[in-house]
Structures are given as structure tokens and as C-alpha cells.
Amino acid sequence: MAGKTISLFVVYAGFLVFANGMEEHCSLNTFDIAGNDMHFTKEVTNEEFALVGKFKGLHCCAKGYRSIEWYKDGKIYPWELDLSRMIIYPENANQTIYTYAIRPDDEGNYTCVLRNDTVMHSHTINLKVFDQIPDQLQMTYVSQNKQAYVGENVRLFCEAFAGVVDLPDQNSEAIWYKKLENGTLVELSDRFNQKKVIREDGQTYGTYLVIPKVRKDDYGVYRCQIEKPGTSIFRDVVLDEKSRVLNYINPNPFPLKEMVLCSIIIVLILTTFIVLINQYGLAFQVYMKDRFSTVEDNDGKTHDVMVAYAPKDSELALGVLVPTLEGRGYRCTTRELSADITNWSTELSGQIHVCRRVITLISPATVNDSWISSNLYQALKQLQTLDAAKLICVALKELPFSQNESKNSVGETLASLARSMNVIQWQRSSDESFWLRLCRELPPKRYCVTQSSQRPRLTSERSFDSLVVA
Ligand SMILES: *[C@@H]1O[C@H](CO)[C@@H](O)[C@H](O)[C@H]1NC(C)=O
Ligand SMILES: *[C@@H]1O[C@H](CO)[C@@H](O)[C@H](O)[C@H]1NC(C)=O
Ligand SMILES: *[C@@H]1O[C@H](CO)[C@@H](O)[C@H](O)[C@H]1NC(C)=O
Ligand SMILES: *[C@@H]1O[C@H](CO)[C@@H](O)[C@H](O)[C@H]1NC(C)=O
Secondary structure (H helix, E strand, O other), X not given: OHHHHHHHHHHHHHHHHHHHHHHOHHHOOOOOOOOOOOEEOOOOOOEEEEEOOOOEEEEOOEEOOOEEEEEEOOXXXXXXXXXXXXXXOHHHOOOEEEEOOOOHHHOEEEEEEEEOOOOEEEEEEEEEEEOOOOOOOEEEEEOOOEEEOOOOOEEEEEEEEOOOOOOOOOOXXXXXXXXXXXXXXXXXXXXXXXXXXXXXXXXEEEEEEEEOOOOHHHOEEEEEEEEEOOEEEEEEEEEEEOOOHHHOOOOOOOOHHHHHHHHHHHHHHHHHHHHXXXXXXXXXXXXXXXXXXXXXXXXXXXXXXXXXXXXXXXXHHHHHHHHHHHHOOOOEEEEEOOOOHHHHHHHHHOHHHOEEEEEEEEOHHHHOOOOOHHHHHHHHHHHHOOOHXXXXXXXXXXXXXXXXXXXXXXXXXXXXXXXHOOEEEOOOOXXXXXXXXXXXXXXXXXXXXXXXXXXXXXOOOOOHHHHOOO
């Protein structure tokens, strides 16, 4: 009868331990985290220790998960008896596995895997089984170094396995100290909250340190010192101020993105503009001139244009140039140039008083078929003595510029002379741009004459191009 009572009492006591040590573990001392996102609800230990034959529980306290799975050394629960005696405690929503009497075979790595619909968290606990109480304390958990903002609440935790089945007393406890810079340990004031916890009937014990609303002078080193009769162990944890610099939003950030965008847009606009100018610039200039420049009609002159040419070029002067210009509304007159270049200025100077512009065709024929730079220089020099603003030279063949052309006594070359005068190069391939360049130099014409109605009267089937002596 007495034996039965004793065994009943033992069972009852076992239940008490069971109830206090395991059932409530995950509901006590949880983090103060709002919301229901999946996360661990308290510190999860990396190392756990047990004594052969004694009760042992392992915990992955969490919330927000859809499922928890347990693995031992990579093998999913349920386990063969020779792998582990641990069983899931479903009343605790599978956060806990336990056994009443642990064996050396139960040693190993236990992993819990939490899942919600999108994310998976896993945590591994290394369980070590002693066959007798170890001499040294075994650390099961100590907080990592932390950073916190001023005003934030901070919680540190440390815990160790002592193995003694006994309620901790003065000689078996964990205490937090502040460690000064010179190494002195000072006791923490009442503002700091130290909360002692025990598990599994006092085999494992530790202390939470809660620092409410961290102040500047709270930053520094904290030491957790854990003692049991005859031995002690300690760990230091550094609490640093979390800098707000990273979260500081510059009210006037350098607008790099906007500037790059702006530059690109400006470059695009400029490019477009340049392309348009290249394409339509001449036509635009001619249009603007005809539209807005002062007309010269009432200056008492009889003709807009006089075309001067060598006799050999008469066909293209009279057959192409004059008709085209007349088609564009210009009143034209013509004059043949003599073979003697030196006479030109006298020949033309009289005409220039009755004509608004003088167009001189420069071709090999005008320089006696000797298309060399000295002859052309001389010809242009002659023409230059006329009113430069009114003179237009049309070169039917490309002027013979050369890089190493020697300068004359006044430092002038054919190229520089040509640049200073109105010399328009006939270009075989782009008729229209030639006509536009020519028209740009002619007096403005307000009225618009369609070219198709007055086509140039070519006297032969040969085009202007073929008339040019190549
Ligand atoms: C899963 O948990 C993560 C946080 O651990 C959370 O961000 C996420 O929204 C959760 N997904 C669902 C579907 O609940
Ligand atoms: C707990 O584990 C059991 C057995 O593995 C499983 O059937 C059950 O769905 C689990 N419950 C949760 C909430 O994960
Ligand atoms: C448990 O994991 C640790 C570290 O990952 C490893 O060193 C150890 O061998 C593992 N133990 C077993 C029994 O697999
Ligand atoms: C360490 O510094 C504190 C104050 O800063 C002082 O009270 C204490 O005496 C110092 N301890 C030693 C060993 O220098």
C-alpha cells in the first residue's frame, strides 16, 4: 500500500515537472513582437544538454507558421526507436519534442523547420547527453552583441546547463553585470530588470536582462556570470548604439538620376536639331530670307542677277542657270567673259551698278583649261576687286586646294581667298542643295513661283552635270 502511494506520488511529481518545464515553456517570456508574421517567439538555443535517464525537452517556440517539421540528423520525424526516443508534443502545436528518460543514442542534431505559404525558417539544436553530471557549466545560450537606438527596449539572455536536479540557490544562478572600461564589474540598478528562469527542474537556468528605453550611458559591455557550487562561467555581450545615419533621408539629395535624364534629353534634342539643320537648314534659311529680309526691288536697278561666263560655258549658263533662276522669279542678264583674266574687273564693274548680284561661272574654260591653283588665285583676285557682297562665284569643278600650298607675300592661299569670297561648289549629286545655296545669296523674293510650271529650258538633252568639264 505504501509502495503504491509512493509510486503515485512519483508519477504526480513527474507530471508537475512535465507541466512546469515543457507545457508552458513557449508561452512564457516571449518576445514583444506585434503582428502574426512567422517568427520565433523567444531565444532558441543552439546547444542543449541532458543527463542519461532524465527528462529532456527541446523547443522551437514560434508563431505564424502553417507547419512545423522536426528532423534528427536529417531524418524526418517520426523516428525509429534506435535513432531517437524523442516524441512530438502535439498539445503544444508541435513546437516541443521530449522524452521522459533520455539515452546516449538520442544525442545528435535536431532541426525544426517552420513553414508558412511563402517562407521557410529552420533552426538546429545540438543535443549532448552526459552519463553523469559534468564538472563544468555548459552554456546553452548567450545573446549576440546588439545594436539599439536610444529609447528602444533591449533584452539579453544567457543560460547554462548545470545538470544538478535541484532548485537554484545563491550558489547556482545567473547574474548580469555592467562591465566598465577599466574592467570593473558593477551591479545593475533597479531600472534594469533581471528575470531568472529555470528549466527541467533546475538542471538548466539562466537570466533575462531587460533594459527598458535604452539611454546613452547604457551602451557598453554587459557580462552574464553563471555559477554553480565550485565553478562559474561568464560571457560578455556588447550593446552599441544603432546609428540613424543609414535611415536618414536626405531632404535635398543630389538629383543624379534627374540630371542624367536631363542630359540625355538635351543631347537628344541637340542631335535632332543638328540633324534637322543638316537636312533642312538651307531650305529654312532661304525661306526665312525670302519671307523676312528686306526686298531690294526699289533700288533702281534693272536686273536681279547677271550671269558672267566663258564662251565655252554658254550652254549651261544660258540653258540651265538663267532659266532656273528666271523660273524662281529672278530677272537675269548675261555677259560673256573675255579670255584675259586681267580684264574681268573692268568688264564687270560697269554691270554691277545695274544688277543686284553677279554670278561668275568658274570653270577650266575661264582659266584657259589650265585648272591650277595659281591661275584660279589670279582669277578670284580679279573678281575680288568687285563688290564682294554682290559677287557669287560658282565653281564648276572642285578647286585644286592642296595641304602644302605655299602662301604668297600677304600670307594668302587659294583656299583662304576662296573662303573669304562667296564661292559655291557645284555638286553633281545634290542639285537641290546647290540651288538652295545659290538662292541664299540672291536678293529676297516675296512671291513664290512653282518650279514645275517653268522648267529650265535645256537646249539639249545633256544635263547640267554633263556640261561640266570633268
Ligand atoms: C511568411 O512569413 C514571413 C515572415 O517570416 C512573412 O513576411 C510572410 O508574409 C509570411 N507569408 C504568409 C503567406 O503568411
Ligand atoms: C504536428 O505533427 C503531426 C505529426 O507529425 C502532424 O500530423 C500535424 O499536422 C502537426 N501539426 C502542426 C500544427 O504542424
Ligand atoms: C551536428 O552538427 C555539428 C555542426 O554542424 C557537427 O559538427 C556534428 O558532427 C553534428 N552531429 C551529428 C551527430 O551529426
Ligand atoms: C574603474 O573606474 C571606476 C569609475 O570610472 C572607478 O570607480 C573604479 O575605481 C575603477 N577601478 C579600477 C580598478 O581602476
